[in-house]
Amino acid sequence: MALRGLVRAHGGEHGEAGGTLDHPRAYELVAGLGFLGRRREVFLRLAALAGVRPGARILDVGCGTGYLTRILAPVVDGEGEVVGLDPSEPMIDYARRRAPANCTYVVAGGRDTGLPDASFDVVVSSLAVHHMPVNDRAPAFAEMFRVLRPGGRLLIAEFRPPSNRLTAALTGHMTGPAMRHDPKDLLGTLIPDAGFKVDDEGDLPVLLSYVRAHKPAR
Structure with a gap:
């Protein structure tokens, strides 16, 4: 089953309107295949990049099945x-x-978490921004900024289409329009516009x- 078949679009084309993943078991199967057996290796790299330390409080925005959490x-x-946050109740139940x-989990979208100000040391989000409706993306990054403590770290990971044109076309056909964008185009200036200082990419x-x-220290 292609990933695009797992997404419930929120009106219109998923690339603009966003959507939720509501089939956790199928998603886990497709994700395992999509990472070519290297999913754990890649997500261990993400954990290292996030600079997580013992005793930290972490928020995973768009946590899906909770794999990274x-x-x-x-x-x-x-x-x-x-804390894992996702708008899909089936994914959170899983x-x-x-x-x-x-680990605790909350059913909520990224733009309105209901979580306290400055309550997390690290905010991470992997393969989630492209699922958000376009109009929700800036508010979601503003919310990440709000819940992160001054000096706290942000890590965003997104899908990178293959450089080979044929492979990219095949991947786009399998995943749908939401995952055809270059990450730089997808994210644009969302991160600095929310108040974050970019460290590296x-x-x-x-x-x-x-x-x-x-998030700059005050």
Whole structure:
């Protein structure tokens, strides 16, 4: 099953209107295939890039099935906490059933989390921004800025289409319009416009790019 078949669009073309992933088991299968057996390796790299330390509080925006939260949980150990946020109730239910003791999950969209100001040390988001409706993306980054403590870190990872034109066309056909964008075009100036200072950006194996930033200390 193609990834595009798993997405419930919120009116119109998913590339603009956004959508939710509501089939967690199928998503896990497709994600495993899509990362060519290297999914855990790639997400361990993301955890390292996030600079997570024991005792930290982490928010994962668009956590889906909770895959990244389960990788981060042992890093923050029993003193820390990982909170996963996703608008899809089926995905959150799946994550909760597999949650380590220091993980909690909230059904909510990125633009209105309901979480306290400056309550997290790190905010991460992987393969989620392209699912957000275009008009929700700037408010979602403003919300990430609000819940992050001064000096806290942000890590955004997004799909990077293949450089080969034929492979890119095939990938776009499988994944749909939301994942055809270059990450730089998708993110644009959303991160600095929200108040973050960009630290660095780069590529990861198996079609991912990342941006690291921080919230300036007052």
